[in-house]
Amino acid sequence: MKMLDYVQLAHVRMGENLERSSELVAQLVDIFQSGSFDALRIVASGSSRHAADCARDYLQDALQMQVSVVTPEAFVDFEHTYPQHVLNIAVSQSGYSTNTIAALDYMRAHDMAAVALTANVEAPIKEHADIVLDYGVGVESVDFVTLGVEVLVEYLVLFGIYGGQARGTIDAKGVAQRLDDLREAIHANAVMCKTAEAYVQDHMLELSEHTPAMVVGNGPNYGVAEEAALKLSETIKIPAMHHEGEEFVHGPEMQIVPGYL
Known part of the structure; x- marks a missing residue:
């Protein structure tokens, strides 16, 4: 498959994940609910960090708590002390990112729950995390993360919705409305692909x-x-x-x- 194939597949995969949304994020919601956490910190780099930056504002609104996004290096060197009572989630789509693995090692060495999100639960990351969760992207066989960005944004949004319900910041009506909003966003993603193709053709000279x-x-x-x-x-x-x-x-x-x- 080519990179563009994954771009065009994104709305299909997101639609499939939406249909099993409660099941998809259930384990992370249970971890979140059982720990009485006051804040959320996402530790990631590259495309995974960018996806987290896309979802951060939504997560703060849904969970009604501080949500931060930091690189693994920043986490290990500086960003690990405050806020306290924070749930740390380390993200590596490949499961091979050595900097994310180092952050997980730091969490375990300092008695923090080491939760990892990945597309490959059999990758080396499993040896460095207490809990490894598959965020539902599947296998991507191109050199550049493509499908994984949008699917990770969706996963984090779904975690915000069901985590907010568990936390009491979103009621049942709110959950249904937010899921409908997400369904519309997935449809818009499919439309965007066609619009973007036309845009690229119209601006091929500048883009080249x-x-x-x-x-x-x-x-x-x-x-x-x-x-x-x-x-x-x-x-x-x-x-x-x-x-x-x-x-x-x-x-x-x-x-x-x-x-x-």
């Missing part, structure tokens, strides 16, 4: 020029901007930077010239 690119996004779309900049760097090998909206107008926009993307 190897000029620096800047991607801007706010809130949940900051994670999208991070991922877009990464994919531009990985796939077509151009310098690409991500910025939050206000930070972009605070300086970086001043370097924009007509040749920039």
Whole structure:
């Protein structure tokens, strides 16, 4: 399969996962509910971190608690003390990420529950976590994480919905409404694929020029901007930077010239 095949498969996989949503996140919800946690910290890097950044605001709203997203290195060196009574979730789609494994080792060495999310529960990560959970993406056989980004966002949103229900911040009516909203978002994703293909064809010349690119996004779309900049760097090998909206107008926009993307 090619990368574009996984892009087009995303709404199908997300739809399948939505149909088994309660079962998919049940184990993580049980862990969350049994631990009387006051905060949530997601430890991830690369595309997994970007997906977590997309879902962070939603999780905070659904769970009504502080939710932070940190890299494994930042977690080990600095971001492990506060907040206290926090549930740490380490994410590695491949299950081979050595920095995420190091973060899990730190958790276990310091008597923290070491929960891992992955697409490959048989990968080396299983030897370093107390609990390994499959977030439902399946196997991706291209070099660049594609399907895994959107499916991880969906998984975290579903955890927010059912975790919020368990925590008492979302009632049954709210759960049903949020699941309907997610169903609409999955449909919109399918429409987006067709729209994006047309957009790329219309702008093929600009997108084909190897000029620096800047991607801007706010809130949940900051994670999208991070991922877009990464994919531009990985796939077509151009310098690409991500910025939050206000930070972009605070300086970086001043370097924009007509040749920039």
